[in-house]
Amino acid sequence: MRKSKSTVTPILNRFSKFSRVTSMNSGVRDAVSQGYPDKALILFRQMKQNGLEPNKLTFPFIAKACTKLSSLKCSQMVHTHMLKSPYYSDKYVQSGLLNMYVKCDEVENFAYAVFDRMHAREIAAWNAMLMGFVQASCFDRALCLFNEMMVDGVRPDSVTVMGLAQLASGLKDVKLLTSVHCLGIRIGVEADVSVANTWIAAYSRCGDLSLSEMVFNEIDLDVLTVVSWNSMITGCANAGEGFMAMELYHNMLYGGFRPDLSTILNLLGSFAKPNALLLGKLVHSHGVQLGCCSDVSVLNTLVCMYSRCADIDSARSLFDSIVDRTRVSWTVMIGSYAEKGDLEDAMALFHAMEAAGEQPDLVTVIYLISACGQVGALDYGRWIDSYAISRGLKSDIRVSNALLDMYSKCGSARDAEELFSSMNERTIVSWTAMISGYALNGQSGKALDYFNVMLMSGLEPNHITFLAVLQACVHAGLMEKGWELFHRMTELYKLSPGLDHHACMADLLGRQGKLKEALEYIQCMPIKPDAGIWAALLSACKIHRNADIGEYAAHHLFELEPQAAAPYVEMANIYASTGRWDGVASIRTKMKSNQVRKYPGESTIQVDGKSYTFRVDDKFHPKGCLIYEVLSSLGLYSKKQIDTFRSEEFF
């Protein structure tokens, strides 16, 4: 009896330990599947504290919890536990580990190290690695991996096809995407609705919405899901097809589908532009009805929508109402101010963000930098530069490019050059920022030099680069060079010129006094000329005192923008300079009948962080007298004008 008791107890203990591990496992599994990954980790810790050894089923669950948390710290903690476990080399444990690192954005080092060491790689491991490279934008490595996979004789499945579709859309390569599409059909996964959904999104990201539509329309109605509708709506939103998005939304509701949070999120993206406020508000109200508007990502998108629809007050009050503001909430609101050039409010909110304990990231910083460039606030710009350094954000090329652009726009070639030469990596954006900086500040020769060096370095110019060099030609009056570049752009690089490029060419002709040629050029343009182009022609007519062509240009401007005062003033000046006083009078009546008022232009300058606004002949600054004295000593203002102000006792 005694003997049997002593052997039975440890067996019982072991049995209960086993069953406790099993029940812990199901607890962990349930926590993960119900969306509480942190709870799963707490259970895991309790297991260890109670001396229960995790088994080969525990680790894949725990790995899944880590993938949901996307926390490198947790993943590494779990990894060390796995290393001590006898199940470490189990294929599912290894797959879980790999996926954990992929989701923490630790693809190149950690995830690949795990993958590289795996003995038997299953399709799931290949897919996880492929997806990882794609999500990390390592497209070349993703392609190599796929090749390796083929060489190893692993047959691609539906998930592989989805990974490849995302790869092609990341490269914006429609050709590659169509071959992926063909592969999908060949291996027979085209009926899988998830695969089709990926294709819809991928084609729209490649800029081919009609192919997205084709895939969408071919999906069998029995398998069509909300995600399919959402993908198609996102495609429309990204293509700027707001009405098409709304139509789809309507059909979706009509078809009995219940929109979800993503539907609202994606739809709102379509209306984040001026003149779309009404539709935006409609979707907002639908979001409220569906109960999506307590979600912080929807709220952030709403703030963005209102601000882009030029309703910044609604955006701000919505932002103020958000209880759990995230980094993105703050950034959206800061970006709203920054985009309209309101640096003061943007900076105020930025300081409030820091005070609230939220860490600004590179997007926040880029918005602030661009606001500085817009208003010419070099001091603030430099301060944000050093701030970006202190936060380790300047190593990102996007931040450096934004700084380059800002220094160029602020006219500080020295800062721009210094930064440019210190950069390890330079993209087409970096070069274009430099070129356009020189072009804007009248150093056309340098702009063209930089352009040539850039070409020698093997980079391919885009339409913005060409705009910058054309502007350089306009400023220097380099007619032949301008035409040569224009032809190079269209013929060699196959870039179709936009309104801005055409405006440069018309400007180039007009400023040289070739007004008739300029007019003919505008009339023969393949796209409809906008107000900017007519305004350029009108100002050329002013320089060369040509009232006839000027009248023609002004006529178009009055049609396009009847409320803009500048063309009336410009035309009146042309009449005056050619002695046609009847014309001056007719403009005056026209302004009256169209109820146009000319407000004086204003300029803003920042000194020591304070903004000063001033106008022509402004007499309101407390140190006005001194300012005009300095201007006079520089030969920019006559003694007589100063005396006039003095006599009027303005100072």
Place this chain on the structure above:
DNA sequence: GTAGGGTTAG
């Protein structure tokens, strides 16, 4: 009871 996946704001 175990893996890899579709839409997703700045």
